[in-house]
Amino acid sequence: MRDVIIIGAGGHAKVIADIVIKSGDRLLGFLDDGKSGTVFEQYSVLGTVEDAEKYKSEAEFIIGIGSAAARKNISERFALKWYTAVHPSATVSLGAEIGCGSTVMAGAVINADAKIGRHCIINTRASIDHDCRLSDFVHVSPGATLCGTVTVGDNTHIGAGVTVKNNISVCADVTVGCGAAVVKSITSPGTYVGIPAREL
Template sequence: MYIYGASGHGRVIIDLIESYEKIHGIFDDNPEKKEILGYPVLGPIPKNYVFKSSLFIAIGDNATRKRLALELSSRVRFANIIHDSAIFSKRAFLGSGCVVMEGAIIKVNCTLGDQVIINTGASVDHDCLIGDYVHIAPQATLCGGITVGEGSLIGANAIILPGVKIGKWCTIGAGSIVHQDIPDGHKWIGNKLILDPAPLIIVK
């Protein structure tokens, strides 16, 4: 597997896979990144680079991950990573380029889109629909029947109550309790909607 990203999320991914997966190369656009966890960083991906294996985009920022996935989708297959300690229902569905980290739970009839991060100990209950480029942070809890739109971030230890619909490119603050639907591009902090919406990010 190749890895794109040599910062914090890259270290997490290397630590997850190196015991069972050969790492063919690690790329990063930052010229100051020379090494990560003992592996050399090869720099940016050359335009005509021929991949010998799948690639994982190890970048936590949702908009950046989307941009890179769209740029590279015609050149390489994206890997999925599910940690052995995670519980992933045989009746759940997974896109490409996703990671489900230690202790996470994905229940029956859930659908994860492409390039989704389900972080450590997060719980996604039955019949949830998670859009592309979403990040569910550590220990977040999504009850049943929730929809999370493209690019949204669910903060650590947030709780989303059953049936709530979260729009695209929303931000849910850490520790929040969400009890109502949230429009595209908005923020929710604590137990209330922030009326001044965050800019809606559209990446073509």
């Protein structure tokens, strides 16, 4: 059993709290600069983000914040032991790799030889198929589907229900709006929407 502290105390942090508890690990609480009191069930805010230093010898940490920029900033500011949260109902292939500090939510599927970077979010029912390569701080939103051998660059956000065709690359710093279908590689940072996805 591992002792875990979640950085952030919003809705995303609550979902991670549920995963930690259901994984049989011990949730100590949350760190947040703007909130106090109870966050989820009996678990509450223990202090500010800076207080991670105080707890670092006794717990592992995971950043429960949706913003990739915030996850990147906090992960670079503090040298902590990062906890990787995988919901017991997620299906993770034996050959798949999930980087430290990442979260895999309920019903997600990560297929053979897929590789997920550090501090990524694979959200509820998202599907990452064989041989995909996701860099760091990527967020794949609920119900999104990455077909086989898709590559996604740092900080990119794939919106809810998006489909990315097989063998496609999406570069770093892209947002793909919910419901889009990505059928050609995206090579410039920006926001892309629609079927087929085009720059907004």
